[in-house]
Amino acid sequence: MAETVRPTFLNLPEDKQARIIEAALSEFADKGYQQASLNVIVAHSGIAKGSLYQYFTDKAGIFLYVFDFAIAVVRRLLVQVKDSTLEEDFFTRLERSLLAGLAFIRQHPKIYGIYLKILFDQQVPQRQELLQRVRQYAADYLHSLLRQGLARGELRPDLPVASTVFLLDALLDRFLQAASIPAFDVVLGLDQANAQVLHTRARELLEVLRRGLAAPPPPANL
Amino acid sequence: MAETVRPTFLNLPEDKQARIIEAALSEFADKGYQQASLNVIVAHSGIAKGSLYQYFTDKAGIFLYVFDFAIAVVRRLLVQVKDSTLEEDFFTRLERSLLAGLAFIRQHPKIYGIYLKILFDQQVPQRQELLQRVRQYAADYLHSLLRQGLARGELRPDLPVASTVFLLDALLDRFLQAASIPAFDVVLGLDQANAQVLHTRARELLEVLRRGLAAPPPPANL
DNA sequence: CCATGATATGACCAACTGGTCACATGGAGG
DNA sequence: CCTCCATGTGACCAGTTGGTCATATCATGG
Numbered sequence: 140m141a142e143t144v145r146p147t148f149l150n151l152p153e154d155k156q157a158r159i160i161e162a163a164l165s166e167f168a169d170k171g172y173q174q175a176s177l178n179v180i181v182a183h184s185g186i187a188k189g190s191l192y193q194y195f196t197d198k199a200g201i202f203l204y205v206f207d208f209a210i211a212v213v214r215r216l217l218v219q220v221k222d223s224t225l226e227e228d229f230f231t232r233l234e235r236s237l238l239a240g241l242a243f244i245r246q247h248p249k250i251y252g253i254y255l256k257i258l259f260d261q262q263v264p265q266r267q268e269l270l271q272r273v274r275q276y277a278a279d280y281l282h283s284l285l286r287q288g289l290a291r292g293e294l295r296p297d298l299p300v301a302s303t304v305f306l307l308d309a310l311l312d313r314f315l316q317a318a319s320i321p322a323f324d325v326v327l328g329l330d331q332a333n334a335q336v337l338h339t340r341a342r343e344l345l346e347v348l349r350r351g352l353a354a355p356p357p358p359a360n361l
Numbered sequence: 362m363a364e365t366v367r368p369t370f371l372n373l374p375e376d377k378q379a380r381i382i383e384a385a386l387s388e389f390a391d392k393g394y395q396q397a398s399l400n401v402i403v404a405h406s407g408i409a410k411g412s413l414y415q416y417f418t419d420k421a422g423i424f425l426y427v428f429d430f431a432i433a434v435v436r437r438l439l440v441q442v443k444d445s446t447l448e449e450d451f452f453t454r455l456e457r458s459l460l461a462g463l464a465f466i467r468q469h470p471k472i473y474g475i476y477l478k479i480l481f482d483q484q485v486p487q488r489q490e491l492l493q494r495v496r497q498y499a500a501d502y503l504h505s506l507l508r509q510g511l512a513r514g515e516l517r518p519d520l521p522v523a524s525t526v527f528l529l530d531a532l533l534d535r536f537l538q539a540a541s542i543p544a545f546d547v548v549l550g551l552d553q554a555n556a557q558v559l560h561t562r563a564r565e566l567l568e569v570l571r572r573g574l575a576a577p578p579p580p581a582n583l
Numbered sequence: 584c585c586a587t588g589a590t591a592t593g594a595c596c597a598a599c600t601g602g603t604c605a606c607a608t609g610g611a612g613g
Numbered sequence: 614c615c616t617c618c619a620t621g622t623g624a625c626c627a628g629t630t631g632g633t634c635a636t637a638t639c640a641t642g643g
Contacts, residue, residue, distance in 0.1 A: 147620070174395055174484065177601060187622040189603080198601065229574075258545075259481045262396065267544040274547045294574050302565045303574065305548045309535035310528060317527070322489040323480075325496045326527045343524045351573025352451075352516050352525065369590070399631065409592040411633080420631065584643105591638070600629075608621070613614105 143200030147193050159184040159194070163205045168252030172202055172263045199264040206257075206269060209250045213273075216243055217280055229288030230345050233307070236284070237341050240315050241334075251319065281307045310344065365422030369415050381406045381416070385427045390474030394424055394485045421486040428479075428491060431472045435495075438465055439502055451510030452567050455529070458506075459563045462537050463556075473541065503529045532566065 148156065162184035166175045177198060181188050195201045220239045224232045244251045257263050257270055281304045288294045317324030318337060324330055327340055370378065384406035388397045399420060403410050417423045442461045446454045466473040479485050479492055503526045510516045539546030540559060546552055549562055 150619090169483070171393075171482070176599080178599080188601090189622050190620080192602070193620065255481050259477050259542075260393070261391070271544040271547055274545065278548050292576055295572070295576050298574065299565050299569065301548055302562065302569055305535075305539070305546070306532060306566060306569055308548065309531050313527075313531035313535065320481075322493040323496065324527070325493055326500050326523055326530065340524065343521050344528060347521065347524055347528055348570075349573055349575045350517065351571055351575075352520065353571045353573075354514055354517050372589090398629080400629080410631090411592055412590080414632070415590065586643085587641085589639085589641105592634105592636085594634095596631105596633075598630080600627100603626075604622105604624095606622085609619090611617090613616085 143196050144204045145194055145196070148195065151194075155186075159186065159191075160205060160208055163201050164209065164249045164253065167202060167205060167256065168249040171256045171260045172198075173260075175202075177201075202264060206253065209253055210273065212247065212250060213243075214276065217276060221280065221283070229284060229291070229293045230349055232284050232288075233311075233345055234341055236280075237311055237314060237345075238338065240311065241318055241337060244315060244319055248319075251315075255316075255320075277308055277312070278304055281311075306348075310348065314341065314344065365418050366426045367416055367418070370417065373416070377408075381408065381413075382427060382430055385423050386431065386471045386475065389424060389427060389478065390471040393478045393482045394420075395482075397424075399423075424486060428475065431475055432495065434469065434472060435465075436498065439498060443502065443505070450513070451506060451515045452571055454506050454510075455533075455567055456563055458502075459533055459536060459567075460560065462533065463540060463559060466537060466541055470541075473537075477538075477542075499530055499534070500526055503533075528570075532570065536563065536566065 148159075151159075159180075162180045165183065166180045170176070175198075177188065177191060180201070181191055191201070195204060216239065220236055224235050227235065254273065257266060257273065260266070263269065282300070285294070285298075285300060285303060285307070289296065289298065289300075314329070317327065317329040318332070319330070321330050329337065329340060332340065370381075373381075381402075384402045387405065388402045392398070397420075399410065399413060402423070403413055413423070417426060438461065442458055446457050449457065476495065479488060479495070482488070485491065504522070507516070507520075507522060507525060507529070511518065511520065511522075536551070539549065539551040540554070541552070543552050551559065551562060554562065
């Protein structure tokens with residue numbers, strides 16, 4: 140793991156660091172890795188191109204530094220939501236997590252933008268490692284919720300744990316994508332829904348998940 | 362809707378057309394829209410750069426033509442799977458659809474690659490329209506399966522239809538992504554699973570969906 | 584053999600890319 | 614005032630991009 144950020148950058152006044160991180164975050168979130176332009180980052184943060192190379196080793200170095208910064212912000216949120224809902228039942232916790240995710244995306248759209256790029260942009264440096272890191276967070280989080288739900292008897296005790304985590308992850312991730320990416324969701328129209336509607340839809344989805352799709356078995360004395 | 366392909370291209374011998382489409386498909390699937398290089402396409406299809414502009418108006422024109430080509434292939438598959446499983450019950454049909462999707466991706470990885478690019482590459486021309494078209498196919502397909510399942514009494518009659526379609530779509534799409542994109546799925550390890558394991562996992566997931574997550578209510582005479 | 588119109592070609596263009604480097608600036612210590 | 618070292622700078626580089634165009638090739642029909 141070679142160093143990507145130079146000490147010079149860390150010596151900079153905080154507001155200057157912030158300006159550069161912000162500019163890089165914007166550009167990478169907007170265009171993805173390869174398509175992002177260092178000239179744009181430099182222009183937006185008001186520094187010279189040469190300075191960028193006093194701060195970081197190369198383009199990949201900038202990206203990786205900004206990615207680490209973004210991940211730290213996300214991790215803080217996950218811990219917070221998890222702790223603040225400890226007493227709730229499983230489905231309420233899921234619902235709260237989903238709504239917290241929505242709020243986070245509205246507050247930090249650029250960080251979410253970077254996540255989406257990493258997901259599918261083949262050319263991101265160390266993509267596989269970054270992707271795995273971020274996916275593992277989500278899985279661990281859901282796993283933990285699920286274990287507690289099982290321990291409390293709120294869930295079918297014979298649930299296959301891994302498959303259930305997979306299912307939950309799929310649903311939650313897709314819900315956030317549907318609410319954020321225009322024209323992505325043609326079924327519920329989440330991309331144009333207000334907070335009220337989103338809340339209702341989230342509840343409804345979780346309720347389907349809770350009860351299952353199958354028709355109830357006919358009464359025994361048919 | 363301006364013309365994107367010139368008549369000259371359609372006059373070409375079929376094998377030459379095929380070579381060009383194949384080269385373009387590969388390059389776009391690999392690199393996405395902006396990052397794809399016309400020079401590479403030209404080199405791989407063995408024609409001169411100038412010729413490309415005798416066949417298509419511009420880069421976007423090539424992309425849109427190739428996209429239409431790809432969509433036609435997918436649509437053929439959907440119709441086929443739908444028809445060949447008409448007599449099966451709802452969950453079997455879902456399972457068959459999922460496995461058909463897997464087989465399709467293995468057979469046409471480039472077409473699936475283009476789909477993934479469109480999903481998240483902001484810079485694809487007419488992205489919103491293309492995205493909506495492809496998402497609508499999936500939704501209609503699932504909607505149709507669901508309606509038949511309801512009509513046959515295989516599903517809870519009080520299921521919220523739209524939300525259920527959303528949920529199914531999320532799960533199926535994610536399953537295919539997990540099986541195709543390395544490091545994407547850290548829960549079930551689908552990216553390295555063989556056909557046998559994939560089949561088992563698909564069954565298990567659908568079973569969770571069928572039965573739901575909730576613990577069964579306690580017997581009435583508690 | 585020529586004329587005509589469609590098709591093929593690749594050198595060329597301006598624009599932009601990530602990255603470099605010789606040099607300017609600034610502030611602290613002697 | 615000079616030295617020294619960290620920091621700042623933007624002109625510059627080679628490489629690549631999407632796109633153009635003057636010219637060459639080819640087939641057809643007279």
